[in-house]
Amino acid sequence: MSAPNRKGFRPAARYSALNLVRRGISGSEWPPAWRQHPLRAGYDAVIIGAGVHGLATAYYLAANHGISNVAVLDKGYVGGGGSGRNTAIVRSNYLTPEGVRFYDRSLSLYRTMAADLNYNVMFSKRGHLTLAHNDGSLRTMRWRAEVNKVQGIDSEVIGPDDIKELVPFMDTSTQARYPVLGALYHPPGGIIRHDAVNWAYARAADSLGVHIHQNTEVTGIEVAAGKVTGVRTTQGAISTPIVVNCTAGWASTIADMVGVDLPIITHPLQAAVTEPVKMFLHAVVVSGSLHVYVSQTDRGELVFGASVDPFASYSMRGSLEFTEELAAHVLELMPAVAKMRVLRQWAGLCDMTPDYSPIMGFTPVEGFLVDVGWGTYGFKAGPVSGEAMAEAVATGRTPEIIATFDLARFAEGRLVGEKGAASVGH
Amino acid sequence: MLLVPCPWCGPRNASDLRYVGETSRRPDPASVTPAEWRAYLYDHANPAGPTTETWYCRGCRRFFVAERDTVTNVFTSSRPPGRQNPEEPR
Numbered sequence: 001m002s003a004p005n006r007k008g009f010r011p012a013a014r015y016s017a018l019n020l021v022r023r024g025i026s027g028s029e030w031p032p033a034w035r036q037h038p039l040r041a042g043y044d045a046v047i048i049g050a051g052v053h054g055l056a057t058a059y060y061l062a063a064n065h066g067i068s069n070v071a072v073l074d075k076g077y078v079g080g081g082g083s084g085r086n087t088a089i090v091r092s093n094y095l096t097p098e099g100v101r102f103y104d105r106s107l108s109l110y111r112t113m114a115a116d117l118n119y120n121v122m123f124s125k126r127g128h129l130t131l132a133h134n135d136g137s138l139r140t141m142r143w144r145a146e147v148n149k150v151q152g153i154d155s156e157v158i159g160p161d162d163i164k165e166l167v168p169f170m171d172t173s174t175q176a177r178y179p180v181l182g183a184l185y186h187p188p189g190g191i192i193r194h195d196a197v198n199w200a201y202a203r204a205a206d207s208l209g210v211h212i213h214q215n216t217e218v219t220g221i222e223v224a225a226g227k228v229t230g231v232r233t234t235q236g237a238i239s240t241p242i243v244v245n246c247t248a249g250w251a252s253t254i255a256d257m258v259g260v261d262l263p264i265i266t267h268p269l270q271a272a273v274t275e276p277v278k279m280f281l282h283a284v285v286v287s288g289s290l291h292v293y294v295s296q297t298d299r300g301e302l303v304f305g306a307s308v309d310p311f312a313s314y315s316m317r318g319s320l321e322f323t324e325e326l327a328a329h330v331l332e333l334m335p336a337v338a339k340m341r342v343l344r345q346w347a348g349l350c351d352m353t354p355d356y357s358p359i360m361g362f363t364p365v366e367g368f369l370v371d372v373g374w375g376t377y378g379f380k381a382g383p384v385s386g387e388a389m390a391e392a393v394a395t396g397r398t399p400e401i402i403a404t405f406d407l408a409r410f411a412e413g414r415l416v417g418e419k420g421a422a423s424v425g426h
Numbered sequence: 427m428l429l430v431p432c433p434w435c436g437p438r439n440a441s442d443l444r445y446v447g448e449t450s451r452r453p454d455p456a457s458v459t460p461a462e463w464r465a466y467l468y469d470h471a472n473p474a475g476p477t478t479e480t481w482y483c484r485g486c487r488r489f490f491v492a493e494r495d496t497v498t499n500v501f502t503s504s505r506p507p508g509r510q511n512p513e514e515p516r
Contacts, residue, residue, distance in 0.1 A: 252472040263468035265447070266496075311428065311445035314474045314497045319427050321441060354468050410468045411461055 056386020128189025249349030
């Protein structure tokens, strides 16, 4: 795995205090963060989906491997799908050694992203608490803590007193309906501004020559003799030997175009945000039993997420049922926030796989790669996925860090079971 | 809120039911190959559009088959399992 190329990226208009003063005095406008280009007739690689995975793949292709004749296509706008709908939590305390190693690489890229990409992504290291309300969860927490420690991840099980110290507003009494027995504490975990991450990768990729085409929906993929030869879009046809499917929600639809079957079921996941208040919740709090996770943004809003809706759907409409359940569960944990008002709620699409691990790498169709099946944990894996997928495209070989996430594992019975650590819906 | 039409109980809130999944035919365990069995377990059409799926109603404790559009969440029909096609899974 090659290191992020810090020297390769020189933005046209660097964001710095000095340049801010200069532009303030001269009154000149900042150039747009990324440009619009006409569609070329051919690209070395076409990436479908301008979210964090697609943009990161494009950026690392250009920065680490010198392949910049790349197009990123999106039927909507940059970061309009899962990358702009998640709850922006980053962590690496997973359950399998493969998962832990993978997500930890992602976390380390997130930590240095603001400097690497010259963009304020507002990474905020908060500490991440996964609460256990019963013996079964506590056992899984101990298991995760040990797996994490072996991989060198800062992660430990703490008791209710320590939790109370970290989150004074939490009800850790034994009188609660679901008493808190302990928590997996993961200090490196935190939150980041997800829109800024998308924009940072878009700007960096653009400055290295990548074309970002928004409002360009892929309508078909040309395959001849088992090889990808081009892509049809609503803006015209493109010839390309490589197509990378970086979509969430529409992964099955895109894979259908080349006849690749994916073991995916698409579920909506809803989230909500409250009005902003003064900072009081420093840690990220997650409860699997109560199906909820809470964090407070730097702006002061509480951001809540839940488990996926209990049926497959592509609809992104919210439901009152979700808000009611969410409120009930949050108040179980933090009765003090009862008077806070929910500002808005939304939904994103999650491509759930049978083992709660992603599907990455090559497929039976030559030139068609997938970076899909990201369920409820795609955002936190964006940087490392981009880095690994770029390496796969550039070298034609599957990087070791994603080798266990291949599509063939389902047929060969090598599942990477992350259900105990990847989501709250179990 | 999703209203699911149970053939016996009428429209009910989705929380009164359990979503089972796309209806699919279980291959014969005696003659199936491992690849076919895994395809049965894991591969789904997952369409963005009309689909045929199985639900379980917790009210009347019965399974049924429904047709729904996964983009709009509009149900077009529901029926007891097995009535139209004897091969339909129960």
